[in-house]
Amino acid sequence: RDAARHAAAGAATARDAAAGCSGRRVLRDLATVAQALRHRPVTVPLGGGRTLRIDEQALAATAYDAALAPELYTLLPSALRQATAGRAEPLLTLVAQIQVAFAGLFSDGTVSLALNSATACRDYPVAYDRAAPPAIRKRQFARALRAAGTRPFAPFSPQAWIAAVGDGGDSCIDWPDVSRGDDPTAGAERPAVPTLVLEGDLDTNTPSSAGRLAARQFPGARFVELRNVAHTATDDTTGCALAIATRFIRTGATGDTACARRIPPLRVG
Template identity: 45%
Template sequence: MPWARARCVPRRRPRPRRCNDYPHAFDLRLPYRARVRQFERRLAALPSRQFDPFSPRGAVVGYSEPEWCLLWPEFTGRTQSTARPATSAPVLVLSGDLDTYTAGAFGRATARQYANGRWVEAPNTGHTPDDEPTGCVRGIVRTFLRDQRTGDTDCLSRIPPVRVLGPVEPVR
């Protein structure tokens, strides 16, 4: 596949946790060429409207990890422990309510795994909630690092909505 040789594919193989701990659109136990065929079939079967304004290929290939993991050696085991984390240290988990990659429910569940876990969901933010324009989330993080508590989170209600420019034609 030409896209598998494109510059966006890292020359070094990613760390194993990247490819063995999450489900994929191909079977990691298959040889490379069979993985590519399986991935291409499944990519072609995706409903195009699900990725508007992009095509499924535009949303998946070159942006995320599928093609990195296609290159990963055959391996069937997990690389990370599934045991509950053993720390009593304070843990802050941030989620953005507009995150389409990691839903807030996963952040909440992650925080619950820790004896001293805290979960904060920032409104009007995506996968990197600390990038919001008011500095509120960064302030919560600073307070947490300094005092091991979230402090006042009222500023979350002042994060402005994401501006939408209007209808956009899908890019195909």
């Protein structure tokens, strides 16, 4: 939700404003389309005899994964607006593009699916007891999900959002209980080593709140949030993040970080 608000607000040029582009409107449109796909999923051809089922989960995955491809993320507000007006083709095309782009991360070896799964299932916090049998874990998770309510997942249903985020929720619920051993950092202070955390305010994967938590673990760490930047901070087109990181490595100081607040907004299509 925050990423959608930031993207729309930051890109609110005169033309965008005239078209009614705002974070609030994007979230309303997202809720409208999510509800429609919840009840009436759509199947689109991909070519070569392949098809893609686009349902509420696929839309949720699009909203989550789009930050990995910011050039596609900027197309989401317009595609949603058109979908609410009866023109679904741009949105369906965008969902398919993002699904293919995300799948490509694993298929070309850029990201190891095995390592990603092992790390998530062993290290990430879960809403069930890892030592319990899978059947009990599932009951524990169901209770935790009910207790969380629907608001944290809006505008999607809890089930759609949980299913869309591949390394969270119940994705590891059948994973073997592997003893993690003693935590060598338990109760210990992190070393006071030079630490810099760069974070894009459009990152839906590792939000700024998580970046700040990470920075607070190291005494004297510096946290810099970059406006209008998504998951990989050093991908910003101005070179601001890379300049800050390079200066920090060379001198141990971030220096002037004003450029982080002046990165141009993404152009909403």
